[in-house]
Amino acid sequence: MSILSEIKEAMISYNPQWVKELTEKALSEGVDAHSIINDGLIAGMNYIGAKFRDNEVYIPEVLVVARAMHAAMDVLKPHLIKDDFKRKATFVIGTVKQDLHDIGKNLVIIMLEGAGYKVVDLGVDVPPEKFARAVEEHRPQIVGISALLTTTLGQMRTTVEHLKPYRDSIKILVGGAPVTQRFADEINADGYAPDAASAVEKANELLGL
Amino acid sequence: MVIVGELINSTRRDVAGAIARRDGAFLKDLARRQAEAGADIIDVNVAVADGDEVENLKWLVNLLQGAVDIPLCLDSPNPAALKAGLSLCGQRAMINSITAESHRWDEILPLIQQYKPRVLALCMDDGGVPETVEDRLRIAAKLVDGLVGAGVSGDDVFIDPLVKPICINTGYGMTALKATRAVKVAFPGVKTICGLSNISYGLPGRRLLNRAFMVMCVAAGMDAFILDPLDRPTMSLLDASLALAGRDEYCMNYIAAARAGKIEF
Known part of the structure; x- marks a missing residue:
C-alpha cells in the first residue's frame, strides 16, 4: 500500500496519532505536502463524509477524523509555502440574525474544510449587513446561510434579499432543520442541503467543481 | 417532581398532521394518556404545523382544556402565539420559554406580568448559547x-440549564449537571427543568442515553423534566431514582407504583 493510501486508511480507522506519524513519515520520504493533503487527508475525510451522509457513522466519529486532519495539517503547515496550497474556493458561512445555533453550521465547516474549501466563519446571530461586508472583504464564490428556528426563517429570506447586489459573483446555499427545498426555492437561494455532508456535494455542484 | 408531557409537539409528524386536519380526537387522546401516565403539565407546540401558529394554538388550547384538567405549557418563542394562548387558558399555564436575549425578554416579560404563568427560563442571552457552568450561572442570575x-414568584421560575449534545463534546453532560446543582445552590427558591432528548442527539440508542441522563439529573437536584410520560421504563426509572435520591419519603411513591404494576424494567 502506498503511504498516501495508508494515511487515508489511518484517517478512516479513527486514529489521529497514526495519521500524524504517517504524515511525518511521508514528508521524510520526500512526498509532496499537497499530495498528502489531497490524496491522503481529503480522501479520508471525503470517505467519512459520504458515510456520514448515509447515516453509517456518527458525529463523534466525524469529529475524530477532523481532529486527525488538523493534527496532520499542523505537521504540514511549515511545508506549505504561503498561498501555495490552493484552496478550491472560498466559502463564507454564518447563522442568521437572532439565531444562536451553531452545531449544524460547525459540522458543515468541518466537512467543507475537509474537502479543501477555505471557510470564513461569521459565527451566529449574523445580521444581513455583516454577510454583505464579508462578501466584499473575502470575495467568496459561495455563501452558506444557516437557521435552526422557524422564527428565524424570515431572517434567512431577508439575508438572501440583502445579498442581491452580489448574486452575479456568488452562489447561495441554505440549510438548517426547518429549511426545505421548497423554502429555498421560494426565497431564491441557489441551493439547499439537508445535512452537512450533502452541503459539500451541493457546493461542489453549484460551483461546477 | 414536575413532569411536563412532551408529546403534543408539531415536530412530530403525526401531531403536525392532526393539527393541520383538526383531528381533535387524536390530540385529546394524546393529552389524556399523558395525564393518566403521570404528566403534571401538557406541553403544546404547534410551531411547525401547516397554517397560522396563532390560530392553531388557539384551537388546540380550547380543545385540550376540555380534555384534561391539568395545566398546559405553551411552547413557542412567538409572543403573539403565547399571548393568544395565555388569554384562553382557564388554569394558570406555563410558558416555554423566555430567555435573557434582550429582544425576547422585552417581548415576553409583559405577558408574564399580565397572565402570571409558570415560566420556563432558558439559559441563553445576547452572548449566545452558553459554553461553561459559569456562563450558565451568570445567565441564570x-x-x-x-x-x-x-x-414573579421564585417558585414559578423553572431554570433550564440548556443541555447540549454529548456527541459534540463529551463534557456537555457534566456541564449541564453541574449547572443544575449550581443554580439550586445559588437560588434555593427557584426550580430547575430540562428536556431529555438534546443530550443524545446524533448518537445511537437515544432512549437509553436519555434515561441514564435523567437518573443523573435527579441526583443533581433537577426539579422537573420535559419527557414522554408514556415511556414506561423512563417513568419507572424516575420513580426509582427519586427514591434513591431521598426525594420520596419512606419510598411510598415507589412502593405504590410497584403495587399498581407500574414499574417496568
Missing part, C-alpha cells in the same frame, strides 16, 4: 433577578 424583580 440575570433571569432569576429579572423575573423575581418583575414580580
Whole structure:
C-alpha cells in the first residue's frame, strides 16, 4: 500500500496519532505536502463524509477524523509555502440574525474544510449587513446561510434579499432543520442541503467543481 | 417532581398532521394518556404545523382544556402565539420559554406580568448559547433577578440549564449537571427543568442515553423534566431514582407504583 493510501486508511480507522506519524513519515520520504493533503487527508475525510451522509457513522466519529486532519495539517503547515496550497474556493458561512445555533453550521465547516474549501466563519446571530461586508472583504464564490428556528426563517429570506447586489459573483446555499427545498426555492437561494455532508456535494455542484 | 408531557409537539409528524386536519380526537387522546401516565403539565407546540401558529394554538388550547384538567405549557418563542394562548387558558399555564436575549425578554416579560404563568427560563442571552457552568450561572442570575424583580414568584421560575449534545463534546453532560446543582445552590427558591432528548442527539440508542441522563439529573437536584410520560421504563426509572435520591419519603411513591404494576424494567 502506498503511504498516501495508508494515511487515508489511518484517517478512516479513527486514529489521529497514526495519521500524524504517517504524515511525518511521508514528508521524510520526500512526498509532496499537497499530495498528502489531497490524496491522503481529503480522501479520508471525503470517505467519512459520504458515510456520514448515509447515516453509517456518527458525529463523534466525524469529529475524530477532523481532529486527525488538523493534527496532520499542523505537521504540514511549515511545508506549505504561503498561498501555495490552493484552496478550491472560498466559502463564507454564518447563522442568521437572532439565531444562536451553531452545531449544524460547525459540522458543515468541518466537512467543507475537509474537502479543501477555505471557510470564513461569521459565527451566529449574523445580521444581513455583516454577510454583505464579508462578501466584499473575502470575495467568496459561495455563501452558506444557516437557521435552526422557524422564527428565524424570515431572517434567512431577508439575508438572501440583502445579498442581491452580489448574486452575479456568488452562489447561495441554505440549510438548517426547518429549511426545505421548497423554502429555498421560494426565497431564491441557489441551493439547499439537508445535512452537512450533502452541503459539500451541493457546493461542489453549484460551483461546477 | 414536575413532569411536563412532551408529546403534543408539531415536530412530530403525526401531531403536525392532526393539527393541520383538526383531528381533535387524536390530540385529546394524546393529552389524556399523558395525564393518566403521570404528566403534571401538557406541553403544546404547534410551531411547525401547516397554517397560522396563532390560530392553531388557539384551537388546540380550547380543545385540550376540555380534555384534561391539568395545566398546559405553551411552547413557542412567538409572543403573539403565547399571548393568544395565555388569554384562553382557564388554569394558570406555563410558558416555554423566555430567555435573557434582550429582544425576547422585552417581548415576553409583559405577558408574564399580565397572565402570571409558570415560566420556563432558558439559559441563553445576547452572548449566545452558553459554553461553561459559569456562563450558565451568570445567565441564570440575570433571569432569576429579572423575573423575581418583575414580580414573579421564585417558585414559578423553572431554570433550564440548556443541555447540549454529548456527541459534540463529551463534557456537555457534566456541564449541564453541574449547572443544575449550581443554580439550586445559588437560588434555593427557584426550580430547575430540562428536556431529555438534546443530550443524545446524533448518537445511537437515544432512549437509553436519555434515561441514564435523567437518573443523573435527579441526583443533581433537577426539579422537573420535559419527557414522554408514556415511556414506561423512563417513568419507572424516575420513580426509582427519586427514591434513591431521598426525594420520596419512606419510598411510598415507589412502593405504590410497584403495587399498581407500574414499574417496568
